[in-house]
Amino acid sequence: MSDPRKITRLIQLMGLAGVVLLFLVPVIGSRALVQDLFGVLTLLILAQNWNLLAGFAGLVSVGQQAFVGVGAYAMFACVILLGMDPLVGIAVGGVAAMLLAIPMAFFSFRLAGAYFAIGTWVVAEITRLCFAQWKALGGGTGTSLPKGTTKTMFGVPEIKSWLGGSSSAASDALTYWLALILALATLIAAYLFLKSRMGLGLQALRDNEEAARSVGVNPTRLKAWVFMLTAFGTGLCGALLFIQITRVTPEAAFSVLDWTAFVIFITVIGGIGTLPGPIIGVIVFYFLQRTLADYGTVYLIVLGCLGIAVMLFARRGLWGLFTEKTGIELLSLRQLPPTENQAR
Amino acid sequence: MIWIDTLVQGVLLGGLYALFAAGLSLVFGVMRLVNLAHGDLIVLAAFVILSVATALNLNPFVAAVIAIPVMFAVGWVLQTYLLNRVLGDDILPPLLVTFGLSVVIQNGLLELFSADSRKLTAGSIEAESVSLGGVTVGVMPLLTFVSAVLVIFALNQIFYRTKLGRAFRATSDDREAVGLMGIRPNNVFAIATGIAMVVATIAALYLGIRANFDPSIGPARLLYAFEAVIIGGLGSLWGTLAGGVIIGVSQALGAAINPEWQILSGHVAFVVVLLVRPRGLFPRSKD
Structure with missing residues (x-):
């Protein structure tokens, strides 16, 4: 068991088995479990996106709730105002979030370093206050999806006849699978992106901006791309979340605690700047929440203290500690030197 | 006439925002630290004042x-044992540590004091007003604004007229060189944060008398404070006062048009100023 490569192989196989098991949960598990895991997976998607922003592009955004909220509201607008299927609304939600990211980047990229965090937060507040003025979607008090929308959603009747059980259970299964697919797709996309030429440029910028610029990496353009792409992913996730919640209010859709603070702690505790980090973080978060559920806000205090402790003593989080102690790496972004015939 | 009245109320409100912001401006000027827990520390100070006032039955x-030395100590301890450890070239650790601190303080206060709205009662002075050339203003808002001007004047005096201020400026310019001159940067930082908490306590006093507060209102105050600092230009204390006034006036004007637009127009003013003047109105230096 001393060879890290063998253990790495083993963990990879276990991960693959885990994914298969996760796909089977709606078939073999209880509905409560499906709903719980849906919450975990959506937080994981948000955390992966924030990790790309803060951990790899150095863009510490505290305004991710803007994209969740816009995604959710765009989906509601599609369903309520245009009578579209909620699943189409999800795609529109992602695009709407990406469109918001353009002016947001234009403004907040002017703010250097730490002030970027404040800039994104202010833009998220402005967006929340504007959506609270949208009277067709309930203004400040919000609105609900029309009764039965999720039960007749594309794919739900088929899943119902296949799994048996109620329409609500079938719609939970559908949103769960979508969340699982989105989480996997985000992970794979992030891996491929970071391995690509652009991703390499991004990591070069993080390690030494001057040196990266001198070999032709354009920081603003690269960072703007990451900002837009993660906004897209976050918007998709926001729309998906609110299909399951079925009710939207400006406070819930643009909640800085639910969609940004939790996500930051998850990423930091798991390991910021590593791909497996958010996965570890979301598992820790889930068990912490379950264990301390009876003690009110205590789990938030514990979460905050854990985040601070990680920043003080282990900046690469739990995953970073694990890698350091065992030499096991998963989804490693290390680039091997080119071989003879690859080198020009 | 109603517009002049609104304008004056806005300027006076700006005094409160400048008080929120002055501590942040000082801390940023000395150590380039962006403290995301500042709003919650102001709320903490308000609860300290409330506890002292209730326990000892004081105004x-x-x-x-009494709360001022307590909060100075809080700031000193916080800087010495927590924030000094994460200061450095990497902006991520201080941001995330202060963000964590913000969540911890907010929920700690929630556990201790519940989510109930509280208020500091200062007696008859709250209802008194004076007439200033046709515009009637409350004594408390006026006192808030005058305090803001005095606090910023005092901070400027400390910064440019005292030995401590020289240490602040020197440490801000070159941390290593200052060490060679026999000054401990970490001590200087601890004193700066302590002073910032003294200003936060003064801000908390006026916040608590002016309106209800509860543990959750910190982040919103933080945003107003940061907007004031950035509008004013990083490192300029008088600029921070100007920034506070701009936010206050925009909020008052917005509220006069439609009460729902109060907060929104303050944020929009911030965005507009930054689009026109990316480095704020009175930037001190290249940061």
Whole structure:
């Protein structure tokens, strides 16, 4: 068991088995479990996106709730105002979030370093206050999806006849699978992106901006791309979340605690700047929440203290500690030197 | 006439925002630290004043005098044992540590004091007003604004006229060189944060008398404070006062048009100023 490569192989196989098991949960598990895991997976998607922003592009955004909220509201607008299927609304939600990211980047990229965090937060507040003025979607008090929308959603009747059980259970299964697919797709996309030429440029910028610029990496353009792409992913996730919640209010859709603070702690505790980090973080978060559920806000205090402790003593989080102690790496972004015939 | 009245109320409100912001401006000027827990520390100070006032049955102004050394100590301890450890070239650790601190303080206060709205009661002075050339203003808002001007004047005096201020400026310019001159940067930072918490306590006093507060209102105050600092230009204390006034006036004007637009127009003013003047109105130096 001393060879890290063998253990790495083993963990990879276990991960693959885990994914298969996760796909089977709606078939073999209880509905409560499906709903719980849906919450975990959506937080994981948000955390992966924030990790790309803060951990790899150095863009510490505290305004991710803007994209969740816009995604959710765009989906509601599609369903309520245009009578579209909620699943189409999800795609529109992602695009709407990406469109918001353009002016947001234009403004907040002017703010250097730490002030970027404040800039994104202010833009998220402005967006929340504007959506609270949208009277067709309930203004400040919000609105609900029309009764039965999720039960007749594309794919739900088929899943119902296949799994048996109620329409609500079938719609939970559908949103769960979508969340699982989105989480996997985000992970794979992030891996491929970071391995690509652009991703390499991004990591070069993080390690030494001057040196990266001198070999032709354009920081603003690269960072703007990451900002837009993660906004897209976050918007998709926001729309998906609110299909399951079925009710939207400006406070819930643009909640800085639910969609940004939790996500930051998850990423930091798991390991910021590593791909497996958010996965570890979301598992820790889930068990912490379950264990301390009876003690009110205590789990938030514990979460905050854990985040601070990680920043003080282990900046690469739990995953970073694990890698350091065992030499096991998963989804490693290390680039091997080119071989003879690859080198020009 | 109603517009002049709105304008004056806005300027006076800006005084409160400048008080929120002055501590942040000082801390940023000395150590380039962006403290995301500042709003919650102001709320913490308000609860300290409230506790002292209730326990000893004192007027909040007297209670604040007792709270000031307590909060100075809080700032000193926080800087010495937590924030000094994460200061450095990497912006991520200080941001995330202060963000964590913000969540911890907010929920700690929630556990201790519940989510109920509280208020500091200062007696008859709250209802008194004076007439200033046709515009009637409340004594408390006026006192808030005058305090803001005095606090910023005092901070400027400390910064440019005292030995401590010289240490602040020197440490801000070159941390290593200052060490060679026999000054401990970490001590200087601890004193700066302590002073910032003294200003936060003064801000908390006026916040608590002016309106209800509860543990959750910190982040919103933080945003107003940061907007004031950035509008004013990083490192300029008088600029921070100007920034506070701009936010206050925009909020008052927005509220006069439609009460729902109060907060929104303050944020929009911030965005507009930054689009026109990316480095704020009175930037001190290249940061």
